[in-house]
Amino acid sequence: MSIKIGIVGYGNLGKGAELAIKQNEDMELVAIFTRRDPSTFNNSKMANINEIESYKGKIDVMILCGGSATDLPQQTPEIAKTFNTINSFDTHADIPHHFEIVDKVGKKHETLNLISTGWDPGLFSIHRILGESMLPVGNTYTFWGEGVSQGHSDAIRRIEGVVDGKQYTVPIESALNKVRAGENPELSTREKHLRKCYVVVEGSADKAAIESKIKNMPNYFDEYDTEVNFISQKELDENHSGMPHGGYVIRTGKSENGMKQRMEFVLKLESNPDFTSSILLAYARAIKRMSDNGQTGCLTVFDVPLAMLSPKSNALLRKELL
């Protein structure tokens, strides 16, 4: 019997999840919930978010594909009253609070929920815990990129005179190599990543002023070395329309004998939302099973035995993958 999936939110992530379900033979898409009028989409699965309650009993797990700023903190505890849920809540500082709220709702309403999965938090968190547990004396470094940061691209586009723009976060190779060599460097924000911007401006715009505004923008750019490239809209559309991303989690440690050891995880993605949605589905499988086993409340990737992620039986996993 297939796992019945609902999707809440139809942005890049929701669209990615809709497609990714086709790669998982044990899953079935039941409905996609949107705040917009479903009839404006040429898609028979669309439903209005107000109808969600009527799907009770028809959906095993809801994949929440909204944003972390406002959608997920509001939607997750609400939807968790009726359905098992998965989300990709990624405001690191607020995770403990979000967990407590969702855990309470889940336990009260007997649903099982998993928050903060995707690749970071999520897959990268897995590598941070593996690194720390297996090389207890050492240091962990996370680098992001090269990839498009949606938040930074948005920040550029809000500047007056800017028509369009994309921002790439780029890990600094020399820092990566110091880390890999086991030098355990203390790296400032500026030493770990640089920011590359591709910006389209209005014809009359003052480029020097815009460049300065970008480079000095607090929180977003001022702590980094930032490169600003002015290009045409055509060039932006042709060369910068994708959503690539990736990164590195590196753990370097020393054994008690003084031997240097390194674990490094590398991710190279042509599509960030496609990969994130694919991870959400793997955890939806786990949540369906663990919920069937009677678990309720809230989990994170740290609480899920990895066998739960795979459609294969435990015996087959031992035979083929161990």
Place this chain on the structure above:
Amino acid sequence: MSIKIGIVGYGNLGKGAELAIKQNEDMELVAIFTRRDPSTFNNSKMANINEIESYKGKIDVMILCGGSATDLPQQTPEIAKTFNTINSFDTHADIPHHFEIVDKVGKKHETLNLISTGWDPGLFSIHRILGESMLPVGNTYTFWGEGVSQGHSDAIRRIEGVVDGKQYTVPIESALNKVRAGENPELSTREKHLRKCYVVVEGSADKAAIESKIKNMPNYFDEYDTEVNFISQKELDENHSGMPHGGYVIRTGKSENGMKQRMEFVLKLESNPDFTSSILLAYARAIKRMSDNGQTGCLTVFDVPLAMLSPKSNALLRKELL
């Protein structure tokens, strides 16, 4: 209260575990069991394997550090009658059978046991299941090295006229790059790894004959391109006395949109046994906790929630590592 550890076997792995316990503040070494006479060691923790029963109730988890050929298949079910155990059984083809036997003993005698952990099987298996689950349409490749293979080094040393020798397994860079590029190549044994040998021979030995014997040795070398270097004992001792190893698990996949995605895990170890023993200890922590929760039988790395590996509380893990 600390986790009380016993070690069975005092070769490279057992010695590594003895040292690695010092890096884990929540662990305490109770005894190291050997078939040899304990009084011949200058080590107050040594005990004879025949006394092991007298430690019942005094040890939470036994780390079994014997070899996979004969020690572990015999010792694991025997010791699992009295103690929780962890082993690094790595004969891939025999894992399903070994699991069944240990699971039966564990359930009957109410002990919890984890087999086949270390880095492969173990950490690499974790990457194989993550890859397959998160990129369901794709291919997984495992490469080993550059590192010393004990089995192949032993095989060289058994040849007449050979005094000493070391064999390095070396992944072939061009194959790695094809895999990374997402070309999904079909790679023969010869195309994935080459074998580099450093051999010390008797003065009168026929080097050409020895080189030919090595290169044509069935199962060990005949399916590989093998490089044989004759060196002096002094050179071998100075440059090849370590036990470095490592490897790569690479998963390349495509999203339903046709976007290429890659997950790559890289391991670089100056000491293979030091790292393996450190992983065994992390899983010993998990086994102690899961046993305290009432679980019995046999597990693998696929069955352990990752939070169990860390000495940190779940709340702290969510705060610091998620």
